[in-house]
Amino acid sequence: MNTVVTLLTEEASQASQSVKLVNRQMIVILDFGSQYSELIARRIRETQVYSEVLSYRTTAKQLRQLNPKGIIFSGGPSSVYDENAPQCDPEIWEMGIPIMGVCYGMQVMVQQLGGEVSRASRGEYGKASLYIDDPTDLLTNVEDGTTMWMSHGDSVTQMPAGFELLAHTENTPCAAIASHDKKLYGVQFHPEVVHSLGGFALIRNFVYHICDCEPIWTTEAFVEESIREIRARVGSKRVLLALSGGVDSSTLAFLLHKAIGDQLTCMFIDQGFMRKLEPERLVKLFKEEFHIPVEYVNARDRFINSLTGVTDPEEKRRIIGHQFIRVFEEESRRLGPFDYLAQGTLYPDVIESADTNVDLQTGERVAVKIKSHHNVGGLPKDLRFKLVEPLRKLFKDEVRKVGRNIGLPEEIVNRHPFPGPGLAIRILGEVTAEKLNILRDADLIVRQEINQNGLYHDCWQAFAVLLPVKSVGVMGDQRTYAYPIVLRIVTSEDGMTADWARVPYDVLEVISNRIVNEVKGVNRVVYDITSKPPGTIEWE
Template sequence: MILILDLGGKFSRYIGRSIRESKVYCEIVPYYYSLEKIKAKNPEGIIISGGEPNEIVVKEKLDKEIFNLGIPVLSIGFGSEIMVEAFKGKATIPAENDYEYLKIKVDKDSLLFNGLDEELPLWMNEEYAFDVVPEGFNKIANYKNKVVAIEDEERKLYGVKFHPELEGSDEGKQIIDNFLYKVCSCGSTWNMDEFVSESIKEIKARVGDKKVLCALSGGVDSSVAAVLVHKAIGDNLTCVFVDHGLLRKYEKEQVEKVFRDEFHINLIVVDAEDRFLNKLEGVTDPEQKRKVIGEEFIRVFEEEQSKLTDIDFLVQGTIYPDVIESGMDGKVVVKSHHNVGGLPEDINFELLEPLRQLFKDEVREVGRLLGISSDIVDRQPFPGPGLGVRCLGELTKEKLDILRDADYIYRDEIKKAGLDKEIWQYFAVLPNIRSVGVTHGERTYKHTIALRAITTKDAMVAKWYPIPLDLLEKISTRITDEVEQVNRVVYDISNKPPATIEWE
């Protein structure tokens, strides 16, 4: 196991995905994680991520004794600055946040660069450098005349000023693998076959003969969680699917068919559209929407529980990005996920979250191993609050129906074009904007639909997908022709970051 100390920003997520891809288990914990907790985790290695160099608090709270534990440490970016200062060295802080791929010369005798070329293209700010190398450390890489990587071979301490974890650098991936396998002597033991078998054992042991209620949304995460728990406890699982009026077109019918007819799982369908829309009346703040929807979900499940007997557990499809973005261990919240931050404090269930440590691609792999069909495993990710976070402003049935119809047309045309497997996620948004238009020679004042399509590996970062213009035109024409209340379609070309995948 590798422990990643998160100094803030996005870097720890990239490191985590890279390590998991190498079939080594890792956990991301905050920079102020105590020495006692680190020892209790008993990691084979520690990686200190990059972060924001102006955060003085981080330097004060990160326990420098981690460098004296006898555990290999790889410090990256800002993390390497903390390490070098702990040993009375010094590093340059760049004036500009300007990164690019630079050709860096490395010492191939170092285990970190073993088996690689002497010159590597790596992502770095050229102003970054170690000005004073601490006693006991050797220089193992340089850019021009600047030292950009150091090591204390005896204590297995490494510091690098470049970012090997970022996508686009095969050499960077190999550097991380060298740290895992050659420095830390990790084995490739993290795989989803083992995860499935161990999870089933753990669920059986924890639940025993008790009854479990599953919050089934029909999305990838909750579907995989439901089938995994069903494998463990069989008919002691009851799934509740809530039609909260925020679903995509024909979604309820598909869920009923798949889980009742194909998986033979006990399924209760609750029609709660009016109830949710009443609760959401007048609510426009996106965080408040998520909180209202999350709490109402729990209330619905509590009511269903009261109709059943002896139910003690609630299954949720929480995954690792949900936990991280909702503010892991006191970190800054990007947005509340109904599976994490949106739960009321007086919840009457014990939560069962079997996928909590998995990234999205790992969840899909688990689904395939469980025999879940591609229609579900590879289906479009869909947030727990549903169209509630894709319909901006106050939610009304009229606006949701407009969005439902436009979204269905969009997804239909993408599938017909054969792009549904290539684009990771694509959906329509109703941004609560009306604009002037012309239909049949007459002035109109109708809604705008925004289209979103992105590619990503783990939902932590994402790039907008360049849908061909002729296809965009076809989609736009269909939407404005078939959805009477829409006269304008726009395309979102924002990456994550700075935007998120969802609009709210």
């Protein structure tokens, strides 16, 4: 097992043990390399039942220690007949725990239990109508003919002994199967994606009726348990919080202050990459309205100078992360000794910093780094602090619920996500003071117009990107040679996937006209209409 998988397993195990103090129930997702594994976890949590994603290598012995109420096998990129195709511990089938296999997870179940899986004569990708043969149990209240999302080349051609057919599609005879006595279920489609219209009903059936879970993974339960955990771990020691002003670190500040009061010191490092007027607003808000002391550190020159000549986005993140930690260390000596550094790291941060997949040649899970964040990917090995990350297992929507629960104002709760490295990764290529000023002015116009037109809450993020190229333009009968600004406005539920926002043309026109006329150094505005995947929300 490689380092990434070990960390995922250890972190999940530790988190799960603490969560059991609250609800004593959980659903485990065994990940076979699917891009949707974390989405399954999120869908389970939407039923108010806790879930964790673990490696497919997790053993039956390890699972017994976690005592889950149910297990879901994810999909994956492999064929069960590939050499070194990922398989689960065979003892898992004897645990007596309800199991549902999704896509590849279903095929693993069938093969290991004596059935047959073959290459289908026709693959099935995209939407398909699901025709129900047994409307009970897993498919209770799932409408016959409902749309489900397919993505598979292999199909089940013979069910294992004791299994029955639950549903089929036009191209897939065994689209859903079950061994009712053993509570083993398999579905060839992906009920977790939004395109599967009957998917959430199926998931609820599995969680509530088959696994016998109760909806007790609530915001209130999380807050209460987190406060107990923070107090138990920190004791009488002091904690330094990396405050950015976003919903994640602000929620964490409120949560920590609620748990340990004056043992918390919030430090806001102005690295020069914030949006226009944000540093001043943040400090005033926390000090005067929230009455939580904030130490303001102006390190703009230090950060900007450290990026001189740097164009690679990963190198930018690494340098910014390194500078963050070093500034914290230096300033903490001035303020007094601290034992803990608190960060608002979330589950998607962890996922995207080291996405795990299966190497089809070796069968090993490998780390495919999509992007590193300064608060998970850039920490130095000689870090002097111990980390406190109470939000590490939450999705963004869950953090917002926690924020509301503990009194965070809507102004911050509904604030669009903003990357840790800030505008430094929204300026492609080298970062300079001149480019930062251009981007700040353009970004402010984007936010103003999105707000004034009532679109802010319809968007996941809305921002400007500055490209490191120049193009010819004409302004006032004079030739210009200036930068283009890219508008990136997306809709999303959790940041894991996203679609470009269908902003009205007249709004885009106003944004474009204002930027070109009000921001010196820009003569062109373009709109990014790429979804995630294949793109990412940020450009770097």
